[in-house]
Amino acid sequence: MKIVTSQQMKEIDRLAAEQFFIPSSILMERAGLSVVLSIEQVFKNLSDLSFLVLCGPGNNGGDGFVAARDLLDYTDYVTIVFAGDEKKLSVEAGENFKRLKSVGGDIRVLGVDVTLDDVADIMKKCDIVIDALLGIGIKGEVRGQIAELIKLINLYSNYVVSIDIPSGLDSDTGKILGIAVKADLTVTFGLPKPCHLLYPGRELCGQLKVASIGIPRVLRESKQFTRQIITKQLVSRLIPERFPDSHKGSYGKLLVIAGSAEYPGAAVLTSLSALRVGCGYVHLLTCSPANEVAIQREPGLVATVVDKKHFCEQDVAIALELSNNADAVVIGPGITCNDGVRKFLSEFLENLKVPVVIDADGLNCLARDLNILEKIQVPAVLTPHPAEFARLTGEDLSDVKYNYLLTEEFSKKYNLVVVLKSATTIISTPNETFFNLTGNTSLSKAGSGDILAGMIGGFAAQGLNQKDASICSVYLHGLASEHYRHREGSMLVSELLDLIPVAMEEV
Numbered sequence: 001m002k003i004v005t006s007q008q009m010k011e012i013d014r015l016a017a018e019q020f021f022i023p024s025s026i027l028m029e030r031a032g033l034s035v036v037l038s039i040e041q042v043f044k045n046l047s048d049l050s051f052l053v054l055c056g057p058g059n060n061g062g063d064g065f066v067a068a069r070d071l072l073d074y075t076d077y078v079t080i081v082f083a084g085d086e087k088k089l090s091v092e093a094g095e096n097f098k099r100l101k102s103v104g105g106d107i108r109v110l111g112v113d114v115t116l117d118d119v120a121d122i123m124k125k126c127d128i129v130i131d132a133l134l135g136i137g138i139k140g141e142v143r144g145q146i147a148e149l150i151k152l153i154n155l156y157s158n159y160v161v162s163i164d165i166p167s168g169l170d171s172d173t174g175k176i177l178g179i180a181v182k183a184d185l186t187v188t189f190g191l192p193k194p195c196h197l198l199y200p201g202r203e204l205c206g207q208l209k210v211a212s213i214g215i216p217r218v219l220r221e222s223k224q225f226t227r228q229i230i231t232k233q234l235v236s237r238l239i240p241e242r243f244p245d246s247h248k249g250s251y252g253k254l255l256v257i258a259g260s261a262e263y264p265g266a267a268v269l270t271s272l273s274a275l276r277v278g279c280g281y282v283h284l285l286t287c288s289p290a291n292e293v294a295i296q297r298e299p300g301l302v303a304t305v306v307d308k309k310h311f312c313e314q315d316v317a318i319a320l321e322l323s324n325n326a327d328a329v330v331i332g333p334g335i336t337c338n339d340g341v342r343k344f345l346s347e348f349l350e351n352l353k354v355p356v357v358i359d360a361d362g363l364n365c366l367a368r369d370l371n372i373l374e375k376i377q378v379p380a381v382l383t384p385h386p387a388e389f390a391r392l393t394g395e396d397l398s399d400v401k402y403n404y405l406l407t408e409e410f411s412k413k414y415n416l417v418v419v420l421k422s423a424t425t426i427i428s429t430p431n432e433t434f435f436n437l438t439g440n441t442s443l444s445k446a447g448s449g450d451i452l453a454g455m456i457g458g459f460a461a462q463g464l465n466q467k468d469a470s471i472c473s474v475y476l477h478g479l480a481s482e483h484y485r486h487r488e489g490s491m492l493v494s495e496l497l498d499l500i501p502v503a504m505e506e507v
């Protein structure tokens, strides 16, 4: 499913009218109705419920007028509070203001008919508050009485339904503009917006429903929208097929260059996760004692050891020789980042001839010398967490988190795939961006990134391009964690490895 910014949504609105003869008034009518139908899906019987509909000054408020009118078909207990000026409403919102009045809608204008204290009293007694204060037209920090209303909602409401977006969120970033509504249910229209997927917005939305309001599918699926959510359908189409008449060579050879005396576990996790996603042959190049640990855990691995604590320049020859025999390489987990390692990494990457996944310490080495990226001649995936991406880009940590514009820019600049790992992981290629929503806090544990890197490498070795290998891996990695049956956070990364097959079976 595609994702659109507020600007793109406005463009959809314009094109719906100009190319498809569907004016905004029709979209607004269906938007308001879809909110009521979504509430009905949750609560079944609306006639027993009481509602407070808070309408703001723009078209989000217009949707609220429509919803209130539709609710009056079910119950008399609908109070509408309008925080705006009737004379300043858009044509469509103004028409719906009048329609609502004409069917007996009890519209009380804030500051004229009711005070904030009155609203608080009504809110405490109401079953459901509908938040139609601000939508995708919000500009800057929330101001004036609307900020006060949002405070009341968060203090006193029993159940909140936000129309389109929780008021106060920046729809393009998911950041809170001063204050924002904490919703139980958010009903958005046509397509999700970034704020529904990126934290803190993702959390404030509560349950998310994407309602159809009549925007033609050709428009929603238009190629001009280059961002989308990773779905199970997408992943199941991409996972490599298995053939009865096959052998280990049919499923690719991966070279994993990982581990050091201090971090043997990283090498083991990276290698095993590649086998878990179906890779036919994994060769681990590592430092002692990771080779022994790895073979003990899984005798199917092949391990070559460099006889020192860390990789260094002298190891480039053996690494390149092994890579000549591989379909893909993963490099970085646990290799540390001293001068010798950096020289090894840069010379290796410069001469590499097969696709590569660069993770963890590999990225920290790169951050010290970004020129290396310009010299890589093969398809590459970088898998930074926000702190690593901050080092790579030289930006502040707070500015890189969930910053899909930055992943897109970086991906274009160096012509590679960026996988920015977080609760919502963002994958950018030079032309497209994918948002992943699977996973939970069990993944916040040392070693889980090594597993992801190994999975991407394992899929790449089987012939998936770097984009598809990243999409499958990120989705399945998250899904595997959701299959852990106990309390979130208790999972060991070795258990995550063992849940990869369960996730693969599900898609």
Ligand SMILES: NC(=O)C1=CN([C@@H]2O[C@H](COP(=O)(O)OP(=O)(O)OC[C@H]3O[C@@H](n4cnc5c(N)ncnc54)[C@H](O)[C@@H]3O)[C@@H](O)[C@H]2O)[C@@H](O)CC1
Residues within 6 Å of the ligand: 009, 010, 012, 013, 027, 028, 031, 056, 057, 058, 059, 060, 061, 062, 063, 133, 134, 135, 136, 137, 138, 139, 140, 141, 142, 143, 144, 146, 163, 164, 165, 189, 213
């Ligand atoms: N295709 C579309 O774009 C559709 C949009 N619809 C609705 O229209 C909404 C967008 O409507 P608008 O563009 O009128 O914008 P909004 O209704 O989101 O808000 C704009 C109004 O809020 C006020 N405002 C802006 N920033 C503020 C701030 N920081 N503090 C306090 N007040 C502020 C402005 O004075 C303006 O009047 C969508 O979110 C959705 O609910 C729907 O009717 C369906 C179709």
Ligand SMILES: [K+]
Residues within 6 Å of the ligand: 060, 131, 132, 133, 134, 135, 162, 163, 164, 165, 166, 167
């Ligand atoms: K809203």
